[in-house]
Amino acid sequence: MSETSPPEKPGFWRRLTSGLARTATSLTQGITDLVTKRKLDAETLEELEDLLIRADLGTATAARIVEAVGKGRHDKMIAPDEVKGLIASEVEEILGPVAKPFVPDAGQKPFVVLMVGVNGSGKTTTIGKLAAQWRSEGKRLTLAAGDTFRAAAIEQLKVWGARTGAHVVAREQGADAAGVAHDAITEARANGSDIVMIDTAGRLQNRTELMDELEKVVRVVKKLEPTAPHAVLLVLDATVGQNALNQVEVFARTAGVTGLVMTKLDGTARGGILVAIAQKYRLPIHLVGVGEGAEDLQPFSARDFSRAIAGLD
Numbered sequence: 001m002s003e004t005s006p007p008e009k010p011g012f013w014r015r016l017t018s019g020l021a022r023t024a025t026s027l028t029q030g031i032t033d034l035v036t037k038r039k040l041d042a043e044t045l046e047e048l049e050d051l052l053i054r055a056d057l058g059t060a061t062a063a064r065i066v067e068a069v070g071k072g073r074h075d076k077m078i079a080p081d082e083v084k085g086l087i088a089s090e091v092e093e094i095l096g097p098v099a100k101p102f103v104p105d106a107g108q109k110p111f112v113v114l115m116v117g118v119n120g121s122g123k124t125t126t127i128g129k130l131a132a133q134w135r136s137e138g139k140r141l142t143l144a145a146g147d148t149f150r151a152a153a154i155e156q157l158k159v160w161g162a163r164t165g166a167h168v169v170a171r172e173q174g175a176d177a178a179g180v181a182h183d184a185i186t187e188a189r190a191n192g193s194d195i196v197m198i199d200t201a202g203r204l205q206n207r208t209e210l211m212d213e214l215e216k217v218v219r220v221v222k223k224l225e226p227t228a229p230h231a232v233l234l235v236l237d238a239t240v241g242q243n244a245l246n247q248v249e250v251f252a253r254t255a256g257v258t259g260l261v262m263t264k265l266d267g268t269a270r271g272g273i274l275v276a277i278a279q280k281y282r283l284p285i286h287l288v289g290v291g292e293g294a295e296d297l298q299p300f301s302a303r304d305f306s307r308a309i310a311g312l313d
């Protein structure tokens with residue numbers, strides 16, 4: 001994919017298209033095989049619908065695309081590129097209303113961001129990437145190592161702090177996460193931080209415990225600053241496919257999620273799940289991760305994503 005992109009395209013577009021290449025290829029190859037030699041009869045449309053569902057786009061989105069493709073073309077031939085164009089435009093219509101840049105409100109000082117998501121979804125890495133981007137804009141940051149369940153998560157956050165020049169508040173493994181969040185906000189006020197990002201543990205195995213811990217963090221944060229947390233970002237790993245829908249359900253209910261970040265779109269053929277989530281939950285989608293480097297976390301663009309997933313350049 002990336003090698004066919006025109007050289008004048010910006011770097012993030014290349015990263016997005018190459019990141020989404022696996023999703024796009026599995027979808028568009030199937031489409032080409034399907035429509036090249038066959039008319040758009042009911043059977044072909046049904047197979048197209050199956051392909052779209054298998055690409056994790058969701059049944060509602062698949063039905064919508066099939067309707068757009070079939071409209072006025074029954075028993076006619078259609079070029080694969082035309083199908084791709086229709087997929088891109090239907091997907092863009094779903095994603096357009098939920099694509100929202102993540103811009104901390106400078107009027108809130110510090111602007112408090114709570115990061116939630118299951119283990120390994122990429123929370124800590126996303127905090128690090130955001131820290132790198134905001135530090136390069138000259139913002140002052142405090143990071144709270146609230147994933148006290150795993151020593152490695154605390155260490156990882158310290159590494160990002162050292163790398164980016166963000167202040168890190170951490171305690172030992174097993175410490176009270178709400179206590180870490182409390183200290184972080186207090187220290188952020190003292191050191192004049194613009195933004196506080198609070199990492200959290202994401203043990204979905206025990207939902208009650210997770211809920212209690214998150215609620216306690218929020219309660220303690222609110223005691224210090226009633227308007228906080230100003231944002232609750234749910235970090236989702238695209239490679240888990242349909243399971244991501246379940247995660248949105250649980251975290252939206254327990255943590256008052258205000259927006260989504262989807263990571264690891266580069267390592268999966270299941271990037272379509274983002275469309276299913278947008279279709280079902282209509283939560284703002286702020287950022288997408290297409291690699292492990294700081295520059296691989298990109299603001300979510302409905303148009304770029306829709307074209308990339310449909311294999312258009």
Ligand SMILES: Nc1nc2c(ncn2[C@@H]2O[C@H](COP(=O)(O)OP(=O)(O)OP(=O)(O)O)[C@@H](O)[C@H]2O)c(=O)[nH]1
Pocket residue numbers: 117118119120121122123124125126147150153156200201202263264265266267288289290291292296
């Ligand atoms: N390929 C790829 N890897 C990513 C991306 N985002 C995060 N990762 C990797 O995913 C792994 C897990 O990320 P973490 O940030 O440790 O996940 P976490 O949610 O903090 O996990 P816990 O600390 O266990 O709660 C790491 O190896 C990251 O480098 C992405 O967009 N693309």
